Amino acid sequence: MKIIADENMPYVEALFGDLGEIEFVNGRNLTAVQVSDADVLLVRSVTQVNAALLDKAQKLKFVGSATIGTDHVDVEYLNQRGIAFTNAPGCNATAVGEFAFIAMLELAQRFAKPLSGKVVGIVGAGNTGTAAAKCLEAYGLKVLLCDPVKAEQGDTRDFVSLDTLIAQADIISLHVPITKEGEHKTWYLFDEARLNQLKPNTWLLNCCRGEVIDNRALIKFKQQRDDVKLVLDVWEGEPNPMAELVSLAEFATPHIAGYSLEGKARGTFMLYQKLCDELGVQAKQSLMSLLPPFQFSQIDLQDTLTESQLLSLSRLVYDLRDDDVKFRQCFATAAGFDQMRKNHTYRREFSAITLNSALPQIPDITKPLHSLGFR
Numbered sequence: 001m002k003i004i005a006d007e008n009m010p011y012v013e014a015l016f017g018d019l020g021e022i023e024f025v026n027g028r029n030l031t032a033v034q035v036s037d038a039d040v041l042l043v044r045s046v047t048q049v050n051a052a053l054l055d056k057a058q059k060l061k062f063v064g065s066a067t068i069g070t071d072h073v074d075v076e077y078l079n080q081r082g083i084a085f086t087n088a089p090g091c092n093a094t095a096v097g098e099f100a101f102i103a104m105l106e107l108a109q110r111f112a113k114p115l116s117g118k119v120v121g122i123v124g125a126g127n128t129g130t131a132a133a134k135c136l137e138a139y140g141l142k143v144l145l146c147d148p149v150k151a152e153q154g155d156t157r158d159f160v161s162l163d164t165l166i167a168q169a170d171i172i173s174l175h176v177p178i179t180k181e182g183e184h185k186t187w188y189l190f191d192e193a194r195l196n197q198l199k200p201n202t203w204l205l206n207c208c209r210g211e212v213i214d215n216r217a218l219i220k221f222k223q224q225r226d227d228v229k230l231v232l233d234v235w236e237g238e239p240n241p242m243a244e245l246v247s248l249a250e251f252a253t254p255h256i257a258g259y260s261l262e263g264k265a266r267g268t269f270m271l272y273q274k275l276c277d278e279l280g281v282q283a284k285q286s287l288m289s290l291l292p293p294f295q296f297s298q299i300d301l302q303d304t305l306t307e308s309q310l311l312s313l314s315r316l317v318y319d320l321r322d323d324d325v326k327f328r329q330c331f332a333t334a335a336g337f338d339q340m341r342k343n344h345t346y347r348r349e350f351s352a353i354t355l356n357s358a359l360p361q362i363p364d365i366t367k368p369l370h371s372l373g374f375r
């Protein structure tokens, strides 16, 4: 069996090695000829999976995308061809949630405006939005959720309209899929008019898809509204973001909000399990055996943490400042954006650290941190 896999998908060798012969490819430039003799195709979000890519691949029986988003896949075409398809919903939700939370702690520190006490609006209350809300609520913040689709589906959480969220939130974090049609389409959800509704001093984070914000309108807006602070992980026109926008963002990264080792491992592992099901074979490998040990795995706490100490602790698993600096150095070169994504193999999730109270205390000082995700 021939398995073609994106070279940026870790743990493929360890998981799929026993199932067939693996060929690694550059997912962004993948051609129809390269996949013509594949039985299995494993991709990430940079590969457009459609008739143009797959018409010659007559043996193909399984496509897996180790991503949450599926906007790069023509699922209808795969269904028509009878090719099994799976993505990896939720695989990197914790990573995105922690990324958004850490970015807020970084902004708070940089602008000497405590995060504590702020109201945060989450647009899109699915896997990543809920993961972000979990961190924020564990930290004691008031969270407003806007998700008209979930509300219509009968989700019993409290939801607000986007107008209410924009009017009340100090911080807005975007977590919607990109959709171009329908009542709740998200393409340019934040257009010029919406941007102009933002309250003074709002922090706006985009960790979902670049085109959820009209990037040209955002440049124009931010040039006049320096009070608004931006964290941008995703961009219109990836892998070539608009240079002016990069310089206007407080933190800028190349679509790596979901790139924890745990998140990537979960993504590949979900495809492995699904392929084993399709082939009717027993999955032999385990997820936890894939992850390397973490250098700061045990930490003893002496006292409750201040906000700035919590940021220092968070920086052990992920220091956003490093990625921001690297990104500004490399994004303008031809392959810089993708190169940085390819080499992004060091970030961990909060759960990689086990916290202990150094002295037995009541109440246990580690409890709120366990709710954040630390062990």
Ligand SMILES: NC(=O)c1ccc[n+]([C@@H]2O[C@H](COP(=O)([O-])OP(=O)(O)OC[C@H]3O[C@@H](n4cnc5c(N)ncnc54)[C@H](O)[C@@H]3O)[C@@H](O)[C@H]2O)c1
Binding pocket: 068, 069, 070, 089, 090, 092, 093, 096, 123, 124, 125, 126, 127, 128, 129, 146, 147, 148, 149, 150, 175, 176, 177, 178, 184, 185, 186, 189, 207, 208, 209, 233, 234, 255, 256, 257, 258, 259
């Ligand atoms: N930056 C990254 O690395 C990264 C990582 C993972 C996911 N993503 C992107 O983030 C998106 C969201 O991921 P997820 O796992 O939370 O997906 P999800 O499907 O679990 O949740 C998305 C939520 O958005 C809601 N929604 C749809 N249209 C909306 C609208 N107009 N207003 C408000 N809510 C709306 C849906 O009802 C759903 O609950 C993905 O589709 C993907 O494009 C980016």
Ligand SMILES: O=C(O)[C@H](O)[C@H](O)COP(=O)(O)O
Binding pocket: 008, 043, 044, 045, 046, 066, 067, 068, 069, 070, 092, 255, 258, 259
């Ligand atoms: O949709 C997703 O899951 C994310 O956008 C994903 O993390 C993107 O990473 P990629 O597949 O491009 O490596």
